[in-house]
Amino acid sequence: MKHSDSAGLAELDKRVLWHPFTQMDEWSPLVIASGEGNFLIDVDGRRYLxxxxxLWCNVHGHRHPRLDRALADQAARLAHSTFLGLTHEPxxxxxxxxxxxxxxxxxxxxYSDSGSTAVEIALKQSFQYWALRxxxxxxxxxxxxxxxxxxxxxxxxxxxxxxFHRxxxxxxxxxxxxxxxxxxxxSATLARIEAELESRANEIAAFIFEPLIQGAAGMxxxxxxxxxxxxxxxxRHNVHLILDEVATGFGRTGRLFACEHEPSVEPDFVCLAKGISGGYLPLAATLTTEEVYSAFLGARAEMKHFFHGHTYTANPLACAVGIESLRLLRDETLPNAQARIPEVSAALARIAKLPAVKExxxxxxxxxxxxxxxxxxxxxxxxxxxxxxxGVILRPLGDVIVWMPPLSIRPDEVALLERATTAAIQELAI
Ligand SMILES: Cc1ncc(COP(=O)(O)O)c(C=O)c1O
Structure with a gap:
């Protein structure tokens, strides 16, 4: 594609679009044309790690042959049918x-379609569970x-x-x-939680948080x-534990789920999205227990069932890719991520020494x-x-530079991430 196409697309984008979390007045588009492994390629052929x-969802890199095949095979059978009153194999x-x-x-x-909906569903199911009980x-x-x-x-x-929220x-x-x-x-946080639970557990349905690391809060x-x-x-206080593993799930922390790092933990709900489809298609899941599920059972006329669902809930294409993504994660990508963690830690130890870096x-x-x-x-x-x-795409959280590479990242790509970040910080002479 020629430069004029790139300029034309960028100009058209500015005319017809409104992008998420973006001050459109100060933004210039970078138009992505394709992906290859852990790289994105723009319309002028420039490659970026x-x-x-x-946005924290790609697990195995772009255009992975096994995921592409799972998607194409499913597309040849069925792209979508509703999950309200029907079901399907994927x-x-x-x-x-x-x-x-x-x-x-x-x-x-x-099932649902995004991390936000996975969270909505956990909140609503917890709320309704207590009413039903x-x-x-x-x-x-x-x-x-x-x-x-x-x-x-x-x-x-x-x-x-x-x-974001005020x-x-x-x-x-x-x-x-x-x-x-x-x-x-x-200890201070635990004491505060205990005090809240002791004084008003009868008003509290659930505690929701991200296990181990709060991502968007700044890691x-x-x-x-x-x-x-x-x-x-x-x-002990009969309050549900909702773990939001939208960011931490599917190998990101070095285990399949972050809560596996503390194996005694038995959550009432876990919210999953992002990596669930390997980063291919919008899909999310709220997992819960038989105890919660059974509270919603009864005759239809009792109206105890959960009145919530989206048109694309359990989209078969996304589910088919999700099945293959989970296999691939266990066969190859999670072991790769585990091998990269010490390399990333070593790179971070060097970056921590730059005068501009606080922590x-x-x-x-x-x-x-x-x-x-x-x-x-x-x-x-x-x-x-x-x-x-x-040659690297990054997106910050305020003054925090985030690295969330695909779990398929290779050693030379970790080195590129470090080199590029260090150079960018040094060039700004901060
Ligand atoms: C922990 C956590 N929960 C929920 C969400 C929302 O997910 P989505 O953007 O898919 O709605 C995000 C997105 O970054 C997240 O990091």
Whole structure:
């Protein structure tokens, strides 16, 4: 494709589109034409390492032959039919596969299309469960102060990132903020949770948070053992534990699910999306227990069932790719990610020594590089703009540079990520 096509597409984009989380007044489009392995290629043929795995969802790289084949085979049979009142093989088989690898005691899968909807569903199922079990006062949710669980109103209601969420305050469900344990030994946060649960467990349906590391909050890492202690507190006070593994799931932390790092944890709900389809198609799943599921059973006339569903729930193309993605993850990609983690840690140790870097934080291949803030500058944006000249796509969270590469990243690509990030930071002379 020629440069004029690139300019023409960019110009058309500016005329007809409105992009997510983007100040359109200050944005210039980079038009992506194709993907190859861990790289994206723009319409002028320039190649970029996909350093944020296409918003944290790509697992095995782009155009993986096994995923492409699974997609094409399914497309030759059925692209879509509803899951409301009908079912299909890819939806059934993926659910069975998820249950097989999911933490105990999760036995039921409810599909949807995004991380936000997976969260909405967990909140609504928890709320309705308590009403059905004769505990209608349990209506509120505990969440971390700087939580991020998506952009639909229910998910925003359990969010706490001021810059994204404050304006929508009047529209939201009520939730109770708990200070994040990041950077502490967790004891103050645990004491606060215990106090909330002791004084008002009868008002609280569930505690929702991201296990081990809060992604969009800026890659905030929780202290070891914190998750298991929260799980224990929730269990003792009869409050559901909802784990949002939308970002941490499917190998990102070095295990299939982050909660596997603390194996005693038995969540009531786990929210999955992003990597569930290898980063190919919109798909999400809310997993829950037989205890929750059984509360919704009864005669149709009792109206106990869960009134929630989306047109594309359990899309067969997405489910077929999801089945193959899970196999590939176990056969190849998770072992590859585990082998890369020490290399990424070594690179981070070097980056941490740059004068502009305040702190590096990571769990597995989920990395935040926090820059020292500078007045009147958006350093995260500046570094991520500049890193493109070195052949890498990154996207910041405020002053935090994020690395979330595909789990299929190779050693030479880890080196490129380090080289490009270091050069971009040094060029800005910060
Ligand atoms: C932890 C977490 N939960 C939920 C979401 C929302 O997912 P989606 O963008 O697919 O709605 C995200 C997205 O980044 C996330 O990181």
């Amino acid at each position: 996909d350093g944020v795995s296409s 939806g059934i088989r993926l659910a069975a596969d998820l249950i097989e690898v999911a933490p105990k005691p999760l036995t039921r899968v409810f 004769g505990r209608p006062s349990k209506q509120r949710f505990l969440r971390m102060t700087d939580a991020y669980h998506g952009d639909t109103l229910g998910a925003v209601g359990v969010g706490g990132i001021d810059v 304006i929508f305050g009047p529209l939201l469900v009520q939730s109770i903020p708990i200070p994040s344990p990041a950077g502490t030994d967790g 905030l890492v929780h202290p070891p053992g914190f998750l298991a202690k929260v799980a224990d507190l929730c269990r 590096v934080r990571s769990v597995g291949l989920m990395v935040g590089i926090e820059l020292r803030a500078a007045a009147d500058r958006s350093l995260g944006v500046e570094v991520c703009d500049r890193v493109r000249n070195h």
